[in-house]
Amino acid sequence: MTDAINDPQKRIELMRENINMMTAAVPWARETGFQVTKIEPGHIWGVQPYKEHLIGDPEAGVIHGGVITTLLDNLCGMSCTTAMQEFRFVATLDLRIDYMRPAEPKQDILAEAECYHLTRSVAFCRAWAYHETRDKVIATAQGAFAINKARPKGSMPS
Amino acid sequence: MSRADELQGFLSGVPIVETLGMRCEIKGDDMTAVLPFQDKLIGNFTIKALHGGAIGTFLEMTAMAQLFLEADVERPPRTINITVDYLRQGRAEDLFARATVIKMGRRMASVRAEAWQAERNKPVAALLGHFLLRREDPA
Numbered sequence: 700m701t702d703a704i705n706d707p708q709k710r711i712e713l714m715r716e717n718i719n720m721m722t723a724a725v726p727w728a729r730e731t732g733f734q735v736t737k738i739e740p741g742h743i744w745g746v747q748p749y750k751e752h753l754i755g756d757p758e759a760g761v762i763h764g765g766v767i768t769t770l771l772d773n774l775c776g777m778s779c780t781t782a783m784q785e786f787r788f789v790a791t792l793d794l795r796i797d798y799m800r801p802a803e804p805k806q807d808i809l810a811e812a813e814c815y816h817l818t819r820s821v822a823f824c825r826a827w828a829y830h831e832t833r834d835k836v837i838a839t840a841q842g843a844f845a846i847n848k849a850r851p852k853g854s855m856p857s
Numbered sequence: 858m859s860r861a862d863e864l865q866g867f868l869s870g871v872p873i874v875e876t877l878g879m880r881c882e883i884k885g886d887d888m889t890a891v892l893p894f895q896d897k898l899i900g901n902f903t904i905k906a907l908h909g910g911a912i913g914t915f916l917e918m919t920a921m922a923q924l925f926l927e928a929d930v931e932r933p934p935r936t937i938n939i940t941v942d943y944l945r946q947g948r949a950e951d952l953f954a955r956a957t958v959i960k961m962g963r964r965m966a967s968v969r970a971e972a973w974q975a976e977r978n979k980p981v982a983a984l985l986g987h988f989l990l991r992r993e994d995p996a
Contacts, residue, residue, distance in 0.1 A: 726899040727908035730876065754872040755918075756933060763873040764936045765914020772909045773900075791909045795940040 704786045707740065711781055714738050721777065733770050733810075741782035741815070743774045747808040747828075760804035764838075767808065767828050768796055771840040774812035775824035779844050782814035782822065787846045789822060794842040802837045806830055812840075820846050861885070864925050867933065879915055881922055888926055890919040892952040899949065907947030909982075912972060916941060916954055916984040920968040923956035924988055928966065934988035937965065942983045950974050952981065966990055 703709040714721065721735045722728040731753060737744035747762070747770045755763025772794055779789045802808055811833075812826035826840040827833060858866075861883040868874050868881060879892045892898070892915045900908025917939055924934050956970035970984040 724902065725908065726897045726902070727911045728900075730897045731910070752872045752876045757870050757872070758932070763871075763914060763918070764939070765873065765910065765917050768913035768917065768939070768941070769908065769910025772913065790946070791941075791943045793940060793942045794909070794913070795938065797938040798936050801935070 705784075707781075707784055710786060711738055711740060714777075714781065722773075725773070727769065728773055731766050731769050733773070735774075735777065738777075738781055741778055742811065742813050743778045743781060744809070744811045745770060745774050747810065749805050749807055756801075759801065761801050762808070764796070764798060767798075767802075767810075767838050768794065770808070770810050771796065771812060771826040771828060771838070772842070774810055775814070775826050775840065775842045776844060778812040778814040778824055778826075779817075779822040779846070782817055783846070785849065787849065789844040789846055792821070792843040792845050794840060796838050796840045798838050799836050802828075803830060808837060817846075822846055860926055864922060867925065868922065873914065874918065877911065877915060877918070879918065881919075883926070886926055888919075888923055888955070890915065890922065890954045890956075892954070894949055894951050904946070905949045907949070907952065907981075909941075909943055909947075912943070912947050912952065912982045913939070913941045913984070915952060916956075916970045916972055916982060917986065919954040919972075920956045920970040920984060920986045921988065923970070924958055924966055924968055924990075927958050928961060928990055930990050930992055932991045934966065934990055937987040937989055939984055939986040943981075944983060945979060945981045947972075947981045948974060956984075962990075963992070964990055 816823040954972040
């Protein structure tokens with residue numbers, strides 16, 4: 700497991716095999732109910748289904764912006780994991796979200812995140828949330844993620 | 858009805874507020890938001906840390922609530938953009954937040970919000986947001 704997780708290609712395959720577990724193992728992701736749909740090196744796709752308990756504007760029936768924050772933050776973090784050579788945990792340093800237009804009620808929100816630059820200690824990501832295609836963009840995000848130091852051998856959960 | 862009552866009335870009808878389990882303690886125009894800890898707010902089980910998205914949602918909602926409290930608007934403000942700095946790990950404990958309206962314009966407002974746990978001067982996360990104020994169109 701440790702060997703597989705430190706090989707980028709094997710790690711991505713492992714993530715693809717466990718694609719449903721990637722959000723099922725995260726309580727707040729389970730609460731918002733988003734799913735990962737596609738995994739490529741440095742690039743992740745996901746979907747946030749429309750759910751009434753996530754509404755932030757009852758008059759318009761629109762999902763709260765914070766749900767998009769959750770979705771894009773999480774996908775960005777995962778895109779770092781698919782971009783790295785050796786596996787490291789990452790933690791969000793900052794995340795900026797610009798809202799282009801309100802999401803439509805009762806429509807799923809699609810999203811993708813890309814890790815476009817890595818240094819030894821920081822990963823830089825951008826992400827998009829949209830309906831159907833990228834030209835119907837709801838929000839864009841830009842974030843920096845701290846890459847944790849390698850853990851001593853044997854301390855990784857297997 | 859006081860502005861605080863109007864805000865509480867509005868918040869009680871917002872599903873995401875109930876989903877998070879957050880509440881607002883208001884004294885006049887002074888407000889502290891409280892997010893009692895629940896397992897569902899966790900983002901990482903191995904280190905028992907709050908999810909950045911849950912913290913971000915709570916901070917955005919706190920900023921909007923403070924703005925609603927101070928601005929003369931009927932409808933809730935709409936978010937233009939937010940930047941959240943994650944300063945410390947959010948532990949499996951209650952989270953608190955306060956927001957300040959830095960600039961109240963006619964059409965837009967800038968708001969800062971900060972969240973903390975055991976110690977007020979050790980913030981867990983800070984938000985800067987710009988919001989669109991949806992005022993009634995002047996005749």
